[in-house]
Amino acid sequence: MKFAVVVFPGSNCDRDMYYAAKDALGQEADMLWYKDANLDGYDAILIPGGFSYGDYLRCGAIASTSNVVKQLREKAKQGVPILGVCNGFQILLEAGLLPGALLRNEKLKFMCHFEDLVVENNDTIFTSNYEKGEVISIPIAHNEGNYYCDEETLAQLKANNQIVFTYKNNPNGSVSDIAGVTNEQGNVLGMMPHPERAVEAILNSADGLKLFQSMLQNWREKYVAGA
């Protein structure tokens, strides 16, 4: 399986994402500079965290207007798995690839620590290796992770099972404790916590690895004969 990691000016979790795909998962991965990125031929696209364009205007807003995001829209339509983490989630929201928005944390503090997440939906290509209701330990590191959407959107998210992860102890004020959501089609996942920072025991948790393993297994089942 071949992963693309899109690198924006100010991305700073790109190498962690690359490491998760390449070393922890043992698959092919390329880091692609946003300006000349060609997303053709990749089986999954990873949008890493960081501070693209210094969070100018709104987190992710400037990056969401770049040409590579036009390609992302096409890939999303075609059903290619796309994972956005932290600033990557913010970019996907600003691009309209996922519903809702992220506000400043309720307590106005940058927070960087491990959180317990609940796997609300394990019927996705990103979470099939988890149990439904499983509690996993994944680090957060954000200042604008307070997920917001209006009540109508929230009802749709619930009705379509688009809420994939929730916080056990909501750290940032997110609506309905939401930590991660998918698009309606289920091939685009955005989440504030960092699964790529929890892929082996030496990092204090390997709970994030199952997310990448789920992506790999679903890809194999779909494309590799006899898998």
Add this chain to the structure above:
Amino acid sequence: MKLVKVHVTLKEGVLDPQGKAVQGSLNTLGYNSIKEVRVGKYLELTVEDDANIEQQIEEMCNKLLANPVIENYEYTVEEGVTQ
């Protein structure tokens, strides 16, 4: 040239923790009459004269300058200084 002044504010009902913190500080300074503060953004755009200026500004606000999920915008178009 036109000078476009754009105000971007959080929608009603969207929590503004920053505004709350500013309100708390004003109250601490003794301004107890302040019951709510909402923090927004103000942008100035210098734009070439164009018949479609308002339509373009609306588009820009919806596409980039504001996030319609959480923010409202208002703008005025004034005569700018020719450079």
